[in-house]
Amino acid sequence: MKIIIAPDSFKGSLTAREAANAIEEGILRVIPDAQCVTVPMADGGEGTVRSLVDATHGDFAVARVTNPLGQKVDAVYGILGDGETAVIEMAAASGIQFVDDETKNPLITTTYGTGELILDALDHGVKHIIVGLGGSATNDAGAGMAQALGVHLVDSFGTDLPFGGAALANLASIDTSQIDPRLADVDITLASDVTNPLVGEQGASAVFGPQKGATPSMVLTLDAALTHFTEVVKVSCDRDIAQLPGAGAAGGLGAGFLAFTHAQMKPGVSIVTQATGLEEKAKGCDYCFTGEGGIDSQTRFGKTPMGVVQAVKSASPDCKTIALAGQVSRDVQQLYSVGFDAIFGILPRTMSVKDAISQAYENVANTAENVARIISWNESVK
Known part of the structure; x- marks a missing residue:
């Protein structure tokens, strides 16, 4: 199973590399033989x-x-x-x-x-x-x-x-x-x-x-x-x-x-996807994990997760795309019509901003693990 991991930073808490490492860690807890390809991303701004x-x-x-x-x-x-x-x-x-x-x-x-x-x-x-x-x-x-x-x-x-x-x-x-x-x-x-x-x-x-x-x-x-x-x-x-x-x-x-x-x-984001060779790396992938600090309806207008989804779907149309975020808006349903297959918030409970920042790595890893459990079960019943 090939999985592309291409998040942006979770601003104020995790760099894109740290977020990618956390996602990979969570996935490998459940699917240790997964081929994980990490590609830290950005949209041209900070990071x-x-x-x-x-x-x-x-x-x-x-x-x-x-x-x-x-x-x-x-x-x-x-x-x-x-x-x-x-x-x-x-x-x-x-x-x-x-x-x-x-x-x-x-x-x-x-x-x-x-x-x-x-x-x-x-x-x-x-x-x-x-x-x-x-x-x-x-x-x-x-x-x-x-x-x-x-x-x-x-x-x-x-x-x-x-x-x-x-x-x-x-x-x-x-x-x-x-x-x-x-x-x-x-x-x-x-x-x-x-x-x-x-x-x-x-x-x-x-x-x-x-x-x-x-x-x-x-x-x-x-x-x-x-x-x-x-x-x-x-x-x-x-x-x-x-x-x-x-x-x-x-x-x-x-x-x-x-x-x-x-x-x-x-x-x-198009410059970054090109510079990182994301589309080439995504060829033949089964799943893609992306994400950033916040995801809402505006994400489709040039934000990193949208750019990732477009590049990955172009390379592998059947790849399932999953986004993780610290904050998920109520209007994200609009994103399901433009390539996103699932969107998950990472917070396990109501917590202070300070705790959300300090526990970001753990929360990302745990959420990725839970999603990986669904993936593992789905693959086992095919």
């Missing part, structure tokens, strides 16, 4: 680096970079098992965790550190870079990232702009002649499920700016600055990025990549 490194037997790299406030920090990214693919979470260098209520200020925060991570990956000789967009403290349209890569954003006096989205209001011209030439030989894939454009009512500043500390007046300032940025990009780079779907991701970092590199944007 993607660890999941892909674990799934491909890769390694981690550490670089000294600039955080959103201009301070030096150590940031971790991954080199996958093929030795040619780097996976970077922009939040590792430019994330919201680097600011607090007193220091968050999207007028001045920068993505410069994300660009430095890319440079470090290039130093490792990679040919493909996956960048997870999300969790940013920035709203600079990727200007800082571009500056780190060698792009000169200058004002009317020929002076390089300072960090931050507000400074883009003074942008006069863009010089890309000194951008790192190695980028021409590297494929960049942007992992994001955000489809917001860069500017306007649904743009980066209006929708995500307030989460990063932007007041209503700051939102207007930032949106105007980013709009001006798009106009200069159109003249200097012949690229119209203002309304591209996903350009507003991570404070407009998506726009910066689309303006200055040949990056392509894809849904996060």
Whole structure:
């Protein structure tokens, strides 16, 4: 019996690898001869680096970079098992965790550190870079990232702009002649499920700016600055990025990549399923276990378990797909029509959040064991 085990993390309690190990442990208690193939998963957001490194037997790299406030920090990214693919979470260098209520200020925060991570990956000789967009403290349209890569954003006096989205209001011209030439030989894939454009009512500043500390007046300032940025990009780079779907991701970092590199944007979970080779590994499987912290009707819109189910069913249409979750919504019945065969909550009783987190591994393993008992009985009566 072949069983694919491909969960996302159970946020706040288990990494995707730990969740996969717990599921495998529970299954093997009952079906010790099962061929379990573990593939830790993610959707392009938090945990993607660890999941892909674990799934491909890769390694981690550490670089000294600039955080959103201009301070030096150590940031971790991954080199996958093929030795040619780097996976970077922009939040590792430019994330919201680097600011607090007193220091968050999207007028001045920068993505410069994300660009430095890319440079470090290039130093490792990679040919493909996956960048997870999300969790940013920035709203600079990727200007800082571009500056780190060698792009000169200058004002009317020929002076390089300072960090931050507000400074883009003074942008006069863009010089890309000194951008790192190695980028021409590297494929960049942007992992994001955000489809917001860069500017306007649904743009980066209006929708995500307030989460990063932007007041209503700051939102207007930032949106105007980013709009001006798009106009200069159109003249200097012949690229119209203002309304591209996903350009507003991570404070407009998506726009910066689309303006200055040949990056392509894809849904996060599809990138992860491809990078892990999930579909190939799922060929001939009988059962699939997936899951994450919470499952509801929205799971079908690009969440990890949905991506897993689609990939597995594509490879093995008769495979039975089972999802485990810490919290299962009442509306999950909608998921049974899109490929899920069964969904189980892992909590054995009502318990505090603290206990649910501390006992997560045990609860996942025990639930997997109970499901495996049903599977074992079902197989015995066939």
